[in-house]
Amino acid sequence: MTDLGKTVVKGGNIQMLGGGNPASIPEVELCLREEMERLLGDGGRFETMIGHYDSPRGNQRFIEALASLFNEEFGWPVEIRNIAITNGSQASFGILFNLFAGEFPDGSIKKILLPMTPEYIGYGDVSLSDHPLFIANRPVIEDHVGDKLFFKYRVDFEKLVVNEEIGAICVSRPTNPTGNVITDSEVHKLSELAAEAGIPLIIDSAYGVPFPGIIFRDAEPIWNDNTILCLSLSKLGLPGARTGIVIASEAITQYLCSANAIYNLAPGGFGPTLINRLVESRELLPLCRQVIKPYYRQRSNEVVKYIREIMSDLPVRIHLSEGAIFLWLWIENLPITGETLYQKLKKRGVFVVAGHHFFPGLQEDWEHKHQCIRVSYAADPAQIREGIKIIAHEIRETYHRAFS
């Protein structure tokens, strides 16, 4: 992923369709600016934010506000002891995955079960042991009835094995990279499987509910004390603040506190303090529902429409865009690998992410892995159109070269 920090194209424009940066949404930016101005005007709160270490659990006032929000809005029996702040979701996963998987003192080896790949690229590297941390399940591919452009992955419950090798189940909802949103009943089914096996279900809701709420279909926020719900402030518009939130049983948040103390003394206080009033005043969820979600839905629709137009002659299909900020393109029978396509696009200044990175833990070989790319639709619209145009051109060329 360090590749994303480099500028490798000399001259010419760069179309950054690769990264996970959220969009600049004027209403959200204005809201966050006003929050900072309020902090500066609220005798000493700015100084407290910058000048004090939070506790290892994170900013006390923010945690109290979140617990109250979750109680009132969703009836979750969440208390302060059920919440821990981290330096972003990636930090949360690093700690959690190594807690539930890897080699244990008794010599046993456990893994995180990803019930459906493709899954988030960032899970792949966090192992602290020599053993692979993941085992993944291949999905069922469903044709979206009535529109040939779309397809959708489904959890293949028939092939899902939760044996004693599994230390936890983890699913991102919506899924990064595909935009798939598993249904409430699928979540409940996974939750039951986890409970039966005596292991937790980790739900990565970095793009999901309750906030930032970038989900375009019905989806309940779900939590119980066997669920580890991972939230983040990044896709709300605050990636620079590096704030992750974990809601879990007391034992697990206590472990996160210890990890925070040891590796960071305390998590950062900027994000929690900046966003705190919006949680306390209950303005946060309306902002998500009325501004953030509609914004991304419209952007997704526009880009899908543009792809439909410009790639109508190509065997390119899109995963049903149910949430998150990416489109997942499946180029059936692509004559080159997704990695080669990525390299070709990079030379032309267009950054996407090759699909095969998104299958951590999938042991079987699967051609499909090499026929997909992830495209962000959160960047500047003109840049995205230009990028999509180049992608279409490159795919077209590839087919021509292969079949002429």
Added chain:
Amino acid sequence: MTDLGKTVVKGGNIQMLGGGNPASIPEVELCLREEMERLLGDGGRFETMIGHYDSPRGNQRFIEALASLFNEEFGWPVEIRNIAITNGSQASFGILFNLFAGEFPDGSIKKILLPMTPEYIGYGDVSLSDHPLFIANRPVIEDHVGDKLFFKYRVDFEKLVVNEEIGAICVSRPTNPTGNVITDSEVHKLSELAAEAGIPLIIDSAYGVPFPGIIFRDAEPIWNDNTILCLSLSKLGLPGARTGIVIASEAITQYLCSANAIYNLAPGGFGPTLINRLVESRELLPLCRQVIKPYYRQRSNEVVKYIREIMSDLPVRIHLSEGAIFLWLWIENLPITGETLYQKLKKRGVFVVAGHHFFPGLQEDWEHKHQCIRVSYAADPAQIREGIKIIAHEIRETYHRAFS
């Protein structure tokens, strides 16, 4: 350390002399407030700060400004590739110590050599392997000539063994907890020993030079490409921002970038962006020299003076206060352990840190470890006086009970 986040005293006042929170210095707070106001007024910079992931190396503009500062002020041949940002110094150490020590793929086991204990408590817990990460050297205790109140630790170079078991040498300068500052010639000597052994010298300058510069004696900022200099924005007054800075050879900063990418995607952008203009304009070092250093020197002098008055009947000695924000009290022949004294003080609402925590890697038994406590002098002066009074009373009681 999670203890510091809890309020354990019911009723009554709490004197927080235990933590490492920097002082509230009005001039510094005003300066940082003005920087935030400038950011808000500088078309879009606030929005860039909150709304974008930095690269895994950290904020590009800040790194450029730092490289330029180090070049111009100290003549260090530091380029962008020699600097990496982390989420605070504790995060830097976690990555660095596990890079240079622990179990290696070839089966060899290496350790970090701490040439002089006491050393920083936070080093103790970061090991990712089952092997102890540290080996430490007992210091020579030197009486400070002419003033019986003071003593000073010195690196015992005669007993310092840098064999093939050592993966790196690490020293904090000034030392947390003692306020000791090893001399330039001692640094050069350690640097030579490290170079001869083909291992790096890590200098933890979280309180030191070039910034925040909380050092009350002559001390050169020292760097070469076999030195890993760890800086932080915390003791400048920004602990809430969690910003660490590592200056090292390219290979090492590249490793830090990878660790950032894997465990955090990117380090936070708040601290770097807030402080950036002060680095570019060269206002930062004068602020350290003219405001921060004199402030702490005066506070240290005041508290030493108070201890001299109030503990004149007690066998309490203070490590020469050469820097950092702590006083290190040595209570000779204390009839109880420092841990028991800590527990007694905690019950009376006074938080200090028992000395024995500050000897990571010291394998031999040493009575001295149990005769010391660390006291912060950065909190509110009235709170500190009250705390010191209670400490004096408790020590006096202890001696009376033991010897009457």
